[in-house]
Amino acid sequence: MITVNRHYADLKDSYLFYNIAQKTGAYLDAHPGTHLYRMGIGDVSLPLCSAVIQALHAAVDDQGDKLRFHGYMPECGAPFLREAIAGYYAEKHVVLSPDEIFVSSGASDELGDILDLFDPKSTALVMEPAYPAYVDANVIAGRNIVHLPAGEENGFLPEPDENIQADLLYICSPNNPTGAVFSREKLQAWIDFANKHGSIILFDAAYEAFIEDPALPHSIFELEGARTCAIEICSLSKTAGFTGTRLGYTVIPKELVRQGMHLNAMWVRNRTTKTNGVSYIIQKGGAAVFTPQGQKQIRENIQIYKSNAKVLMGALDKLNLWYCGGKNAPYIWMRCPGGMTSWEFFDVLLQKIQVVGTPGAGFGTCGEGYFRLSTFGDPADTKEAARRLTELLKNHA
Ligand code: MLT
Numbered sequence: 001m002i003t004v005n006r007h008y009a010d011l012k013d014s015y016l017f018y019n020i021a022q023k024t025g026a027y028l029d030a031h032p033g034t035h036l037y038r039m040g041i042g043d044v045s046l047p048l049c050s051a052v053i054q055a056l057h058a059a060v061d062d063q064g065d066k067l068r069f070h071g072y073m074p075e076c077g078a079p080f081l082r083e084a085i086a087g088y089y090a091e092k093h094v095v096l097s098p099d100e101i102f103v104s105s106g107a108s109d110e111l112g113d114i115l116d117l118f119d120p121k122s123t124a125l126v127m128e129p130a131y132p133a134y135v136d137a138n139v140i141a142g143r144n145i146v147h148l149p150a151g152e153e154n155g156f157l158p159e160p161d162e163n164i165q166a167d168l169l170y171i172c173s174p175n176n177p178t179g180a181v182f183s184r185e186k187l188q189a190w191i192d193f194a195n196k197h198g199s200i201i202l203f204d205a206a207y208e209a210f211i212e213d214p215a216l217p218h219s220i221f222e223l224e225g226a227r228t229c230a231i232e233i234c235s236l237s238k239t240a241g242f243t244g245t246r247l248g249y250t251v252i253p254k255e256l257v258r259q260g261m262h263l264n265a266m267w268v269r270n271r272t273t274k275t276n277g278v279s280y281i282i283q284k285g286g287a288a289v290f291t292p293q294g295q296k297q298i299r300e301n302i303q304i305y306k307s308n309a310k311v312l313m314g315a316l317d318k319l320n321l322w323y324c325g326g327k328n329a330p331y332i333w334m335r336c337p338g339g340m341t342s343w344e345f346f347d348v349l350l351q352k353i354q355v356v357g358t359p360g361a362g363f364g365t366c367g368e369g370y371f372r373l374s375t376f377g378d379p380a381d382t383k384e385a386a387r388r389l390t391e392l393l394k395n396h397a
Contacts, residue, residue: 007142016132016362017041023346024356037385038377039312040356042176042330045240045378046304048285049297052240054331055288059281076268077103077249081283084251084290094221098249102267103278103286104248107206107235113136114200114202114250116270117263118168127158128364129177131204134170135364143168149366156324156333158179160193168192171220172204174211177363177372178333179325181216187223194229198258205250206248207240211328219251226252231263238330240289240298240374247278247286261288305330308382309375315386319393331375333360337396345371351387378395 005259014022019041028034039380048056062068076082082098089096089126104110111133123144126134138145146166150156156178171190173182182190208218220226232251236242256263288294309326316323316334323334336345342359349355360370379387 003199005142007033007140010139010216011136011330013138016358019134019360019362020346020356023176023385024350028351036350037353037355037381037388039373039375039382039385042238042376044238044305044376045244045381046241046301047247049289049294049301050239050293051288051294051297052285056285057282059284060349062284063104063281066100070280073283075271075275075277077101078283078287079278081242081249081287084287088290089219089221089251092222094219096221097254100251100253100264102250102252102271103283103291104233104250105246106237106248107204108133109201109246110233110248110250112140113205113270113274114233114267115141116274117266118200122167124167124168124170126170126364127166127172129156129360129367129370130170130364131172131176132364133364134172138168147364149364150178150180150236150320152324157251158192159184159186164193167199168298169199169201170204172206173217174207174329175325176204176329177325177331177358177370179327179329179366181211181213181328184217184223187217187220188225191220191223191225191229195271197227198257199229199265200256201226202246203230205232206235206238207329208234209298210306210330212306213328220250221253227254227255231256236286236289239302240286240294241301241383242286245282245285269276303377305309305375308377308379311379311382311386312373312375312389315390318390319396321393326375328379330375332375334370334371334373336360337393338367339369342368342371349389349392353385353392355385355388392394 235248265376358372
């Protein structure tokens with residue numbers, strides 16, 4: 001008889017955002033017609049920008065024309081998109097060859113798939129609170145996980161120390177959920193650690209476009225030594241509103257070698273076996289993001305989300321509630337008021353003011369007592385959510 005992957009039994013009953021969707025669904029069933037103010041999952045509310053829409057339309061027309069039609073795409077990405085992304089990195093003074101860039105259907109898919117490169121017996125280090133998919137993907141693979149707690153005392157940016165023994169190091173900067181961003185010095189310490197121990201950093205840069213502070217690094221490859229120890233995983237979901245369109249990219253430098261094996265070549269082998277690439281139409285839409293017009297338009301949308309952040313931070317300031325994030329990241333990480341647990345606070349917000357957020361406990365045990373607000377909501381909804389929050393909590397503060 002077949003033996004199933006028993007590691008599924010080690011997972012929590014359900015995935016965080018699925019759990020939240022179930023709870024909000026149950027609330028709506030019990031209160032039909034109620035409007036919810038959604039500050040939970042980081043899903044964008046603004047439509048794709050016009051540069052992308054025009055490119056998508058043109059690509060659809062190409063597919064209807066015998067001379068311009070495309071069948072299978074190159075598995076690792078269309079040259080036009082890989083070159084456009086290399087150009088984007090060049091503006092940050094990071095030199096990449098287009099064949100170090102792999103087009104993907106999104107960062108969350110890629111964060112799971114990339115684990116194919118590593119032995120299931122290797123150990124993964126997750127700095128918590130963390131995006132829950134890091135942990136779940138490694139649990140499914142049966143990998144040993146080291147949980148490195150982060151907290152207010154270290155600004156949610158833990159530092160390496162010689163007691164840490166791990167092969168794969170997850171770093172998300174700007175961080176989901178806390179909004180903390182590694183400075184060049186703090187990130188360099190992890191690069192030096194990884195090179196010294198032969199570990200590999202999986203650098204999740206999905207939120208890099210939200211960085212305002214010019215001193216902060218957008219890419220790990222801006223730093224010395226990263227090409228021999230890091231893989232960077234990026235997404236157009238939050239940067240350009242592709243959550244429903246699906247597109248991302250992964251950078252694997254040619255110098256990344258372990259036990260004599262080149263990880264770039266291994267990933268080519270993996271992709272050519274396991275995918276037939278991302279659709280031509282979507283890649284054309286993605287390439288438009290990297291044009292001057294596309295860049296201008298996506299920055300305008302990001303500014304709208306940043307205005308949402310200001311509205312929510314203004315409400316928390318008024319209430320005198322502690323929070324971080326919101327400035328260089330699209331998430332605000334607040335302390336739950338009145339000593340409530342994060343799921344208690346979730347229920348209070350849902351039941352009393354119809355605001356949906358994300359309980360900190362969903363990001364690991366050290367997220368308990370905190371709550372995440374997403375700034376990707378509709379601007380009018382965000383203002384109303386801030387007003388309701390202020391009204392509800394004014395006596396708690
Ligand atoms: C989040 O809310 O943490 C993200 O939107 C989830 C994701 O990117 O999959």
